Amino acid sequence: MNPEGYENVVYPSLDSAWKVLFENELYPDELALVDENARTTYQIRNPWGLRTKSYLFRDTKDYLQLRENDRCVEDGTSIPPLTSTTTTPGDDLNGCFVVGVELFALNRTSTLESCLTIALYENSHPKYVHRVTDEQFLRGGKHVPVFFRDFLPHSTRERADLIRRARRLVPRVKLNRKLIQHEKVRVSEIKLGASDAGLIDLFFSDYVTASFELRRDENIDETHDENSCSDDENEIAEKAELDAFNGDDFLLLAYFRGKRDPYKRSGDEIAPFATHRLINIRTLEDVWLSPGHFARLCRYRRGDLLVDIKDALKKVSPSVVTRKRRRDSCSIRSGLIRSIELRRNARFSLCIGSGSCMSAVEALNRSPIIPSNGRRRIFICIDPHINALASPEAWAHPQIVFVSCKIEDINPAHLPPEGIFRSIGNAPECSPYSIAKFPALAARIKELGEEEAALILQMEVDDANVQVRAAVDIANYLAVCLWIENPKGNEKAGLWNQYSPFIGCAYDVHAISYCKYGRLYRKNTVILENWFDLKLRPECAGSTLCKHKRIHDRHAEHCKFDGAARSENKIHPRLLVQSIDAQIESFYEKCFALCP
Numbered sequence: 001m002n003p004e005g006y007e008n009v010v011y012p013s014l015d016s017a018w019k020v021l022f023e024n025e026l027y028p029d030e031l032a033l034v035d036e037n038a039r040t041t042y043q044i045r046n047p048w049g050l051r052t053k054s055y056l057f058r059d060t061k062d063y064l065q066l067r068e069n070d071r072c073v074e075d076g077t078s079i080p081p082l083t084s085t086t087t088t089p090g091d092d093l094n095g096c097f098v099v100g101v102e103l104f105a106l107n108r109t110s111t112l113e114s115c116l117t118i119a120l121y122e123n124s125h126p127k128y129v130h131r132v133t134d135e136q137f138l139r140g141g142k143h144v145p146v147f148f149r150d151f152l153p154h155s156t157r158e159r160a161d162l163i164r165r166a167r168r169l170v171p172r173v174k175l176n177r178k179l180i181q182h183e184k185v186r187v188s189e190i191k192l193g194a195s196d197a198g199l200i201d202l203f204f205s206d207y208v209t210a211s212f213e214l215r216r217d218e219n220i221d222e223t224h225d226e227n228s229c230s231d232d233e234n235e236i237a238e239k240a241e242l243d244a245f246n247g248d249d250f251l252l253l254a255y256f257r258g259k260r261d262p263y264k265r266s267g268d269e270i271a272p273f274a275t276h277r278l279i280n281i282r283t284l285e286d287v288w289l290s291p292g293h294f295a296r297l298c299r300y301r302r303g304d305l306l307v308d309i310k311d312a313l314k315k316v317s318p319s320v321v322t323r324k325r326r327r328d329s330c331s332i333r334s335g336l337i338r339s340i341e342l343r344r345n346a347r348f349s350l351c352i353g354s355g356s357c358m359s360a361v362e363a364l365n366r367s368p369i370i371p372s373n374g375r376r377r378i379f380i381c382i383d384p385h386i387n388a389l390a391s392p393e394a395w396a397h398p399q400i401v402f403v404s405c406k407i408e409d410i411n412p413a414h415l416p417p418e419g420i421f422r423s424i425g426n427a428p429e430c431s432p433y434s435i436a437k438f439p440a441l442a443a444r445i446k447e448l449g450e451e452e453a454a455l456i457l458q459m460e461v462d463d464a465n466v467q468v469r470a471a472v473d474i475a476n477y478l479a480v481c482l483w484i485e486n487p488k489g490n491e492k493a494g495l496w497n498q499y500s501p502f503i504g505c506a507y508d509v510h511a512i513s514y515c516k517y518g519r520l521y522r523k524n525t526v527i528l529e530n531w532f533d534l535k536l537r538p539e540c541a542g543s544t545l546c547k548h549k550r551i552h553d554r555h556a557e558h559c560k561f562d563g564a565a566r567s568e569n570k571i572h573p574r575l576l577v578q579s580i581d582a583q584i585e586s587f588y589e590k591c592f593a594l595c596p
Contacts, residue, residue, distance in 0.1 A: 006395040010387060010402045014410045015047060017380060017403050021348075025378065026420075033342070033419035038201050042208065042291075042298050046198040047414045050112055050257045053199065056100035058174035058189060063097040064166055066118075066151040093121035096151035098166045099179060102131055103199060110258030111277075114203055116166060119179070120147050129179060134163050135253050139284060160251050160281045164209045171204050202255055212301045214247035241504065242300055242307070244289070249281045256288075259409060270462065270500050272408035272470045291413040292476030293504055299479070305336040309479050309531050310506050312340055313587070316594040337595040342419035343480060344588040345373050352407050352426040352471050354381035355570065357394035359425055362574045363581040364399055370422075371585065377422075382407060407470045412477035423481045423584050426471040427572070430487050432460040433495045461498070468501035475530060476504055481584045484528040485572060488539075496526060508532050513540035515548065517573035520556040522549070527580070533587050534580065 011017035022034065037043045044050070057063060100117035113133055120128040128147045136143040138159050140152045153159050175190040192200070202208070240246075254277040274288035289297065299307045305315045315336055347370055351360045360379035369376050382403045383389060394400050407426075415421065445453040468484065475482035486495040488511055495501070496509065507530045514523040516537040524539055538544040549555055559569050 006392075008395055008402055010404050012403075013405050014380070014382065014403050015414055017401055018415065021378070021401065027375070030347075030420065034416045037416040037418055038197070039205060040207055041417050042201075042295055042413070043416050044198050044201045044413045046194060047257070047411070049195040049198040050202065050255070051199075052102075052104045052112070053196075054100060054102045054117070054177070055170045055190065056117060056176040056179055057169065058176045058187075060093060062169055062173045063093075063099050063119075064162060064169075066096045066098070066148065066162070067153055093124045096120050096148045098162065099126075099129075100175075101166050101170055101203075103203065104131075111254050111256050112202075113254040114163075114167070114252070116163065117179070118145075118148055120151075126179065133253075134251065135279060135286070137163065138251070138279065138281070156281050156284065157249070160249070163251065164211075167204045168206065168209045171200055203252065207298075208252060211249055212251075212298070213249035214243070214301055238506070239300070242293075242296055244287050244293075244297070245278075245280050248283065250278045251281055253277045253279050253286065270465050270469050271473060271503075272466050273411055273473070275411065275413060290473050290476075291411060292473035294413075295417060295477045295479075296504065304339070305333070306339040306479055308476070308506060309343075309481055312336075312343075312531070312591045313533060313594070316340070316591055333595075337592075339418060339479075340588065340591045340595060343422060344592050345370060346420055346422035346480075347375055348378045348380060348421050350421065350424045350474070351379050351381045352383075352424065352474075353428050353467070354383045354386065355389045355427065356391040357381040357383075357386070357389075357400060357402075358391055358571050359427070359577045360400050361391070361393045361397055362572075362577040363425075364397060365574075366578040366581055367585065368399060372589075382410070406467075407474075408466050410470065410474065412474045415478065417478055421478045421480055422588075423581075424471065424475050424478070424483075425580075426468070426482065426484045428467050428471070428484065428486060428495070429464050430495070432457070432464040433489055433498075434487055464495075465498055465501045468495065468498075469503075472502060472505045481587065482528075482530045483534070483580055485525055486528075488524045488526050496528075505530060506532075508534070510534060510536045511539045512536050512576070513546065514559070514569070514573050514576075515540050515546040515555055517575040517579075519569075519573055520548070521559040521569070522546070522555050523559040523569055527576075529580075531584075531587055533590070534583055536576075536579065 009020075011020070022031075026034070034045075038045045097119050098116050099119045102115050102117055103112055104115060105112055113135075115131050115133040116137055118130050118132055119126040128145070130145050130147070132144055137152075138156050140156075140159070141149070144152065153162060171192060175192075176187045177190055178187055256273070256275045256277075271290040271293075274290050276289045276291070276294045277286060278289060278294075279286040296307055306312055349360075349363070351357065354360060357379075360381050364377060364379060367377070376399055378399055378401060380401045380403060381390070381394065382405060384404060384406050386402050386404045390402065394402075444456065447453075448456070471482065471484065482505075484495075488494065489496060507528050510527045510529070512525060512527060514525065515521060516539070522540045527534070527536060540546045540549055546555075
């Protein structure tokens with residue numbers, strides 16, 4: 001329940017909060033950006049409309065003919081190219097055709113798969129009609145029905161092109177609700193509406209139906225100098241991690257639309273969502289990717305210079321343009337400049353694991369508006385216990401939106417990736433990583449035994465890793481500045497000993513102490529950031545002691561169970577939050593200022 005006197009709405013999910021913000025809070029140019037994102041990126045509008053549906057082409061002229069049966073082609077003649085039929089409704093139809101596209105959930109699962117409706121016509125009447133998944137169509141042979149095996153295009157590339165062409169037809173042609181089998185059967189026409197928007201974004205838009213094959217740009221000057229060798233080696237390693245298909249073209253086969261992902265993927269077992277199932281068109285190997293990984297892969301394959309936010313400052317540097325010249329660099333760099341400008345003007349920030357929401361309050365106290373456009377900022381605070389933990393200052397602030405949900409329940413694919421969100425702050429649960437848990441762990445070992453206690457501890461760490469991984473994936477999807485705070489720990493315990501939460505995230509870490517930011521006690525903690533331009537005061541140790549410790553050889557208070565109140569030491573210092581917030585702003589301004 002909200003504190004007495006406050007009537008703030010607490011949304012049960014980020015989707016519901018974003019829906020209300022979309023309807024009531026966005027400016028006209030922001031609404032246009034959301035629409036543009038849906039057409040030109042990987043965003044999925046209207047996730048509630050992701051359901052099974054059949055799209056059958058109404059006019060026979062839109063049917064896609066496979067090819068002639070091998071037994072009907074004489075030796076030495078060429079195979080006809082993949083083309084739409086040139087027949088009209090009055091002409092005779094003979095051959096095998098793609099007559100529609102269908103999305104279905106196999107065995108009533110939460111996985112939405114794409115398939116083709118194939119019909120064999122004789123004398124303008126369908127003799128056989130069958131639904132075949134895109135994967136079955138690509139693999140061919142025993143994976144498809146006998147009646148059209150001989151009609152399949154020979155190469156997987158041709159089959160993939162046919163699938164893409166069929167998908168592109170859906171939003172462009174007239175559609176039926178069911179297949180016309182006899183002239184006397186009346187069928188109603190489908191008119192695509194708002195409920196189809198999510199399916200169009202996912203399977204049928206020009207962005208996702210175009211080839212994703214990596215273009216080997218011959219116009220790049222690859223002359224290396226001594227200073228660039230190590231950078232190039234790092235880029236090669238990053239691209240190997242980013243591109244699961246090693247430059248090969250791929251196709252989206254299926255999408256997981258559920259709330260909890262039951263699949264386990266090798267190499268990224270803890271991602272809360274692996275929503276996109278892709279297949280390598282050359283090798284026919286498939287893989288599940290998270291929304292963040294899929295977004296990064298799309299940006300890389302489409303030639304965007306801003307694959308990750310760390311690229312912003314690096315790619316606008318004149319030295320990079322001088323070393324690698326492109327004939328088409330003007331258009332590529334204009335896209336980079338626009339991406340940076342959109343993030344510079346974005347108004348919304350996510351505060352994940354917000355607890356008291358005081359980090360959002362302090363950031364808004366520093367700057368309640370965006371300097372570049374004068375519009376008010378909005379912080380979306382997300383915590384499953386936000387009703388009990390949010391401070392009165394947060395409840396009273398008109399620029400804070402409250403969401404009570406777990407971060408691992410958030411699917412970033414539902415959010416617009418550019419022009420809306422500016423930054424992400426995350427303070428994940430620290431107790432599974434904390435060295436302070438060892439007394440309790442010793443008691444657990446005494447009660448349950450070392451093996452079972454270790455198993456329980458690992459389960460707690462795995463659950464916490466999922467939350468961190470979710471924040472990283474959202475940042476990868478949005479390509480915005482991310483900072484994460486967690487205690488420093490040691491070689492035995494600590495978030496920073498974990499590898500799996502940070503797959504696909506290049507980051508820098510800063511060890512700091514709260515006494516350097518106005519607190520009377522020293523609490524050593526670590527700030528992770530992904531834009532590589534954050535400058536923080538070093539921790540209180542050795543030659544970098546805080547003023548009080550240097551003068552009095554001790555701190556005024558200590559941060560233990562009998563020291564400073566946990567309600568205080570769990571809250572980030574005001575000076576620290578405002579320093580990070582100001583440096584995110586200056587980072588965007590610096591990048592924009594360097595743009596030609």
